[in-house]
Amino acid sequence: MKAGARTVQSRSAILRLIQPDLEEGVLSRAGSMLDDVATYLDSVDARDLDTTFPVFTFDPAAASSYLPTPVQRTGVAPADAAVPPPDAGELPWAPATDVARLVREGELTAAEVAALHARRISDWQPEVNAFIDVTLDEAAQHRTGALAGVPVGLTDLIDVAGLPTTAGSAIMRDRIAETDAECWSALSGAGAVLAGKLNVQEFAAGTTGENARFGWTRNPWDVTRMTGGACGGAGAAVAAGLVSAALGPDPGGSIRVPAAHCGVVALKPTYGAISRRGVLPLTWTLDALGVMAQRVRGVAGVADQLLSANTPWGRRGSCESAALAGERAPGLDLTFGIPTSWLDMGLDPEVRHAFERALEHLTDLGAKVREVDVPYAGDILRMHRAVAFSEASASHEPFLLHQADEYGANIRDREEAGRAMLAGQYLKASRIRAVLCREFSEVWRDVDLIVTPTVPVPAAPIGTSSVTTSSRGAEPTHTVYTRYLAPFSSLGLPALSVPCGATAGGLPIGMQLAGPPHAETTLFYAAGAYEATTDWHTRHPVLPTR
Template identity: 35%
Template sequence: MVNGGRAASRGPSPQRIDEQVNSVVTWIDDAGSGDGPLAGVRVGVKDNIDVAGVRSTCASRFFADRVADADAEVVRRLRAAGAAVVATLNMAEFAVGVTSQNSAAGGPRNPWDTTRVPAGSSGGSGAAVAAGIVDLALGTDTGGSVRLPASACGVTGLRPSRGAISNDGVFPVSPDFDTVGPMARTVREVADAFAALAGPPLARTVRRIGVPDVFVTADVDPAVAEAVSTAVDDLAMLGYEIVPIEVPGATSAQDVVYTAIYHDAARIHRDRLDTRPDLFQPATLERISLGLGISEADRRDAADARRRFCDGLAPLFDAVDVVLTPTMPVDVPPIDGGDDVLAQSRRMGQFTYPWSLHEGPTLAVPVGFHRVSGMPVGMQLTAPVGHEGALFGVGERYQAVTRWHTMRPGSA
């Protein structure tokens, strides 16, 4: 449990704060309607989500002058709920990348330590919430792109059940895997945003939380494992039964997701790859080009493997109500963390990619700080399809007895 921290000061404007973290692509003059459940909430949306009359660049030189004709459905719903959409937020180019440094707008920085990444691909969304630039942000999550920035920036983020929140007006990576998810400081705020975007969540009583030993003890940074294990102890003290489990197919899940995502991304960008590959950020080009070697048969095999993975989860969710894992197995990397982009991507997304095969929701929640670096650490809570309410219930109870979500970056 937390025994201290630094409260955010009210002083610098959001624009001044953003000079340090580079989380905003375009500022928007929007005061909101002043009426509705999200009245007074300042919202930023990832720059691949359309806002009418505003540039929607996907952090790419290809779309430098692209202006959206209409609001994405998620933007329309937030505005209908009274929110003020005040910014589009920085990201990895075309939402491909887990550090967000491959952005035509320049890489966003982590407000806890501006020499480190905010993760990605929704890095600007995580950084903007953590720094207090916005109250609520929307990101997109294909392989972990909401959950990883939430963990790295010490905020709460949701990958919803697939199809629960509309993708209309959102530039795709892989339509079979893409989701739009809210990020905020607290579970309650994320739950309120989900209600505005998708309708009230179903309630579900949670008694048993499954914890896979391999996720906590094998190949995980010891300080990350310690923070997550302490969170498990806190949940046990709240009365949840902690059940050791195995997640079938987890070890091969990452390769399945990569096969599908890279195949789909290469097809979406084929004309750009053929005509102007020089306009891509180098790391984006490297990753999207991998999909050119993935055949239609490989893609079908990946779809079959996904179905088998989901079938294997059915008995697991008969045995437990929620599954808990770390969000990221390593400390938050420095911006100059090495040239091997693919290896870094695989390592950071080692625990998020398996849950991208799952059709149900995963909630990332802050659980402490790395005892060496001082950077945030997060856990993931995963539930069956349509049971976001189960995750919100566990997350809110956890945040009622801990203070990690109240901590704010000293640099902000």
């Protein structure tokens, strides 16, 4: 028997020892996942890691020293700068602070805003299955605050006192939250209204939007297509104008994939910048709580309420002012880096065309665009999986011991693979991660932001398990969807997806901007400038006719 075959056999044996009753199908799939990760870890020479500790190693105190902020470059627009009110027909997609201003000034009541969105939810929910639970009928009351009367959807991993938090899983079907998550306390304290709990792939593990218990979330641009996941309900709800904003975790692309596929904007912040207290975990060092809305300024206004000094690495900044400054900037004095080695891994032709047009537009705005040498995305993705599998299986150990058969296959396979990983493998992956953090920090000496397509392909048909890009054969959907996203989750870096095009069939395409730690204001500044000079944010899906 060859050594490689013995290794695979031994990994399967470990799985069998841990769980003697493991079904053959789960054993095979989990063993394959484990083998891919373990083979990569075995290929890294341990001597190259001798001086590296297995810790998450960017220095938050010095993090923003890599690049000038918009304040240093152009001056941020004052917070009270005149912003025209949204047109009546655009109200479902208007930035949260614009809606709140209308409520505070008496142009609308919170009840009227709630009624508008409730009608849209009634019309769209049967088509897209965005919600698990709708609570908007409780919002008919006067509201004050920065987000007065703004309807917000929460992915169903976020606690609201007295409501179920199921994580999209049968395992959590009887769980009722006792207290509010800190993120919801912040938003409700600012006057936001809970529209409801949004559909999510089980425990935010996955990129397609499927859910065995609550059903697939469907893309409002084409209900035969995926929203992407895990937070597919958020993408569908924002794109269809059912909520002004939505929150959801993003451990590897879960908020950015649906944003790209549904044609909206999403921020995955710097690791630790938004509190996750009261959010059910998947992985402790990868999870980041993201924000989604139709417009850049819509995401920024909500993020301003969430980026808090109460978390270890949190910093409160004026995100919406940065976005507004970008909208009004005469030019874009930033340097964008393109990781060409990532793009060479395979890109759908229509996505490539839209991305190239977006790069041309950035240069037309005055930005510089240059190639950058970054660590290989495939290596980062395998390291990401090693960390994710290990941490997910550890955080879910009580359920795996007593309720494993209640998991959907998507997450069960990953967690069984994680249970068979050795402590040394997890620590080695963590040391590799630390090395990659250091290597990536050098990039910011030459560029302000990195730019990539958000997802290499447009939204695939519901049920698709593999996709084909222009230069490769069929690959697993999860591998392709997370190719440009997992690296920034692994390294704790902020990233923002903004619409940049559409296929011939009308499916949205997204562009991702990413920066050094705590560069959220620069992301909003750049994205605001791009959005203000394009019209992708003005396109909205049309309710299907039966």
